[in-house]
Amino acid sequence: MHKLSLKSSKEELAADSSFCEDVNINEKDESKLKENPFSLILPRSVSHYHGTNNPKESSYELLQSGMILLKNYLTISHQVEIVKICEELGGFYQPGYKSRGKDKLHMMCLGRRWDPQTQYNNDKTDAVPMIPDKLVSFVKMALKDSQALINSEDELPSMSPDICIVNFYSTAGGLGLHQDRDESIDSLSRGLPVVSISIGDAAEFLYGDKGAVKKAKKMVLKSGDVLIFGGKSRLVFHGVKSVIPSSAPLALLKETMLRPGRLNLTFRQF
Ligand SMILES: O=C(O)CCC(=O)C(=O)O
Numbered sequence: 001m002h003k004l005s006l007k008s009s010k011e012e013l014a015a016d017s018s019f020c021e022d023v024n025i026n027e028k029d030e031s032k033l034k035e036n037p038f039s040l041i042l043p044r045s046v047s048h049y050h051g052t053n054n055p056k057e058s059s060y061e062l063l064q065s066g067m068i069l070l071k072n073y074l075t076i077s078h079q080v081e082i083v084k085i086c087e088e089l090g091g092f093y094q095p096g097y098k099s100r101g102k103d104k105l106h107m108m109c110l111g112r113r114w115d116p117q118t119q120y121n122n123d124k125t126d127a128v129p130m131i132p133d134k135l136v137s138f139v140k141m142a143l144k145d146s147q148a149l150i151n152s153e154d155e156l157p158s159m160s161p162d163i164c165i166v167n168f169y170s171t172a173g174g175l176g177l178h179q180d181r182d183e184s185i186d187s188l189s190r191g192l193p194v195v196s197i198s199i200g201d202a203a204e205f206l207y208g209d210k211g212a213v214k215k216a217k218k219m220v221l222k223s224g225d226v227l228i229f230g231g232k233s234r235l236v237f238h239g240v241k242s243v244i245p246s247s248a249p250l251a252l253l254k255e256t257m258l259r260p261g262r263l264n265l266t267f268r269q270f
């Protein structure tokens, strides 16, 4: 099993305060949003939300070999379903990143526990729920559609997700450039893809061949987008530069009362 090297670790990323911008929620609102246990849904006492109109068209972009972005792939009702599934699963906690960013990220693991200090090396796997079938079916559908779009299963191999890391970023959250390389050597060497679903506020997302922010390419991931990186791109460096406030689809917010911020689910096969 690979261990994250210090350089590529997410630990450093969350610690990189240049990635995080200040929250634009006032103090009164913020105190209402701090609850225990953490909920994705706004407390009833918060009655306002800010969002954008939903895009209509879906499209895709092949970013590089093995890396494809399915834009506006998941419908609002799919997105609502995912928020509800995550909220029902509960179990969000604040990972132990040694950084100022740590209160800006909540995390939950499905299938297998991962954490920034021990990666997958822990004996608490039984405490983690399995990935619900509905989520597995979204992943398989996105992967199948992507393979059809690029007309290749070599460039983007199939996989059966057995791990999901769910991150919820507040609007001040971010995640430094890193590689996802804690899965098994077999999974990594076969280039089994990571499938990443974004919901809620959009994010500026960085990716590149190197861990240097200045050299990284930037794109915006919006609610309903699915990003897949496998094959030759399996070890691409990636990170979240910032979350764009008030950019979630209004229809999603109305239906779910999702709190300000961004929900991201990354699926992998160990
Ligand atoms: O939030 C994202 O888009 C990326 C999350 C990620 O890279 C991870 O969980 O490893």
Ligand SMILES: [Fe+2]
Pocket (backbone or CB within 6 Å): 178, 179, 180, 238, 266
């Ligand atoms: Fe990652």
